[in-house]
Amino acid sequence: MNLELKNVTRAYGSFKALDDVTVTIPEGKLTVILGPNGCGKTTLLRHIVDSFSSKMPIAYVPQETFGSLSMTVRDVVSLGRYDRTKFYVRENEEDKRLIKEAMRDMEIDSFSDRNTDTLSSGEKQRVFIARALAQNAPWMLLDEPTANLDVKHADMLMSVLTGLKRSCIVVLHDINLGSLYADNIILMKNGKILSSGAPGEAVNCRLLEEAYDTGFVSAKIGDREVYVSSRQ
Amino acid sequence: MEKKRHNVWYKVIIAVVILIAVMAFSCCLGSVRIPVRDVIGAVTGLTEVSKATDTIVNKVRFPRICMAVLVGGGLSMVGALMQGLFKNPMADPSILGISSGSAFGAALIIVFNINFSFMGFSGLYLGAMGGAVLAWFLVYNIARISGEHDLNSTLLAGIAISSILSALITLLMTLHRESMEQVYLWMLGSFSSSTAQKTVTMAVVVAVIFPVLIFMAPRVDVLKLGREAATGLGVSASRTTGILLCACSVLLAFCVANSGIIGFVGLIIPHCVNFMRVYKMRGKLLMCFLVGAVFTLLCDTLARTVVAPGELAIGALTSLIGAPYFLYLMLRNLLRERRMR
């Protein structure tokens, strides 16, 4: 089931975070949202969670969490299974398997007993992503999950997501990472959708320049189109 | 994973045993010396004891011991929930503003010498409850002005209302100096006015609220992931926060009305439980109740025996005894982590 957004406007006071947005996000595909800071990417994700979470479970990974969690890594990841276990049901074999796999995929099983408060921001982010993986929900929404990850783990994450064959929406800053892995790209600016579609159509130098207000040059490496910003 | 599960219950059982032992031990202590076999006789009713002994053990000491257990446990649970909901290790029950509300109500009753009794509850008790209700009403509704339950607003409203009420209390005290000592003593906290009736009421309140808190506890863990992440898992941040804050407020109101303000317990006991490596909220609430009960009971027993027939202020004792023990736990934990690295 595709996610349909029609004429969505979200304003904080007079500032329009989302301005009359209409877009369809296909299911089963990895959608990457690109755009400059403050263009409404996070608001879009939040809107999706608020509107659709009552109809189906959504695994959401926020950009950052504040405050002290004082739980071990494994405890946090196991929260992903809350939907099924809630209060009174014990973890069954499948729960344990999902948790273990999630931790393995994100390479956090080596410190699964550590208190999350003592982790670096990158490790923490991987923990939260693992939690979302463990949730095994049909839709996964990740808000800048690679922000604190190093190159290797960022790449690892994207290939894990692609391998899931689930509906994913990922907000990224790295244009090339997005265009490499995405099935579908949405480019945003100032609360509006500039373009959406397959990477070849939605992203090109002209559109990127319009979105980011800075020059772009592209080069072909292998069979990939790579974009690099250049100041003008 | 199996081992972890067993660990929590293991600790719970040990804590329960310790609690029962401390309760029995406290029954034997007091400002009046009563030999242990008389105490046992009074409790079990098997041997004949004098009416005075029977009254002292069963109607003076026992209700007080139960009250210390209930209030200590209640305060610790509320403290744990505050630290979990606000994701702040420095949070404690007083951020809700309820303690100040209670103190304000009690101060009014003391200063204006309002004497009345309702169904066996003294004016002081009812005044403290009334003040708590007032404070909670203000904080709750201010926090809900934006429509749904906002943690930040609750925190700020709680702090603001606390400050206003504390200032009013200070004003009251300075304008009526002759009552200042009484108001201050009440605020310092004491279990000396525990009667069977109050204790039964408290027990019922705890019996009602405890399951609510335990039931909502896993959701607090989920909320730590963030509002949207929790929504995606089917946990409504607004509703969970609202229900928990209401339940905690009721519990806290009764705690403070019964014993005054005992500040240290709600802040530190959850941390002590953390050091026992109980992290998830459900087990943590249970352990907090038990550990808080044991700790408060020990402090109260000390308070009423060390300078008998006088009494030490329990608020001071909990800090004096609790802080060094907490430091010890913290240092032990830090050293252990250093070794692990």
Added chain:
Amino acid sequence: MSFCFGLAAVGGIVRKRVIMKKVIALSLSFVMLLGVLASCSDQKTEETTTAAATTASETMQESRAETAFKHFYEFTDAYGNDVVIESEPQRIVSVSPVMTEIVYALGKGDKLVGRTIYCDYPEEAASLPTVGDIYSPDIEAIVALEPDLVLTSSIFSEESFNQLTELGYNVAIVIDEESFEGIYDVISTVGNIVGAPDEAAALIEDIKAEVDQIVNDKVDCDISVYYCMGCGEYGEYTAGGDTFINDIIELAGAKNAAADAKGWAYSLEALIAADPDYVLISAWAYDEFTTSENYADLKAVKNGNVIIVDSNLFERQGPRIVEGLKLVHELVLEAAAEEAQAA
């Protein structure tokens, strides 16, 4: 009724149905609990109120004679509670220094089994075991003494009162009135309670006689006296015009320098303006008063008329209040003599 009101109010605030259900559940259990407790405690109050109803119309004399059959004595205490004393008390715990003094003065000191740490007069009281302080005494200690009556004055805390009555002990809180005549009621009531009504009447007569003697010994001298209860950093505290200490001063023939004040609080400015002739003060405050700059300009300090007194003679509404009266009267006589000499 009020529950429905409350529920409606809550319903107005709470919109979501699930929370509403939980609130209703909580409120219901709370109300049920209150109902259970109410039915438990109703019994006790019923008994005392019917006893009060039957004897309310009788005078004290009549009730004494008649109730010798039903109960020993019955009166209304400071909180408005009707206290019924079944039989003459044999074991009394006094939680008030005034009560201790009065009981000994009535010759019933042998009935006392306990006192507070502040009960220091008469000397025989020192041999009694202590039960703590006046406001909230140690309940365990009181119970251990197995009293049949707990006697106190109105500074007793409501909490302690509830605790003791719940445990089944008779607690008599004898009313403190803020006037000199109040002392006669107090002595008379205590006399009735402990079974020494004749001694009480005699004591009252003695006191009245002494008071009359002093009052009639009118001297034509106008001195102002300031009774200092607190000074220095803690602020000025004295006996205002509506207190019984004021009455003592006036009966002795002097003027209370703080008569314009109400209650116990005063101010340094007012004190300097009043500039009393004599200052009565406790030993612990004497140094502060005589050495501090604040009071150096008062004529009482300059003339050395700051006098140390035992505050218990003034502040305890017991038989020794006559001593306080005499003390002030002597000052008046002394001042009159000086004036006569100077003239």
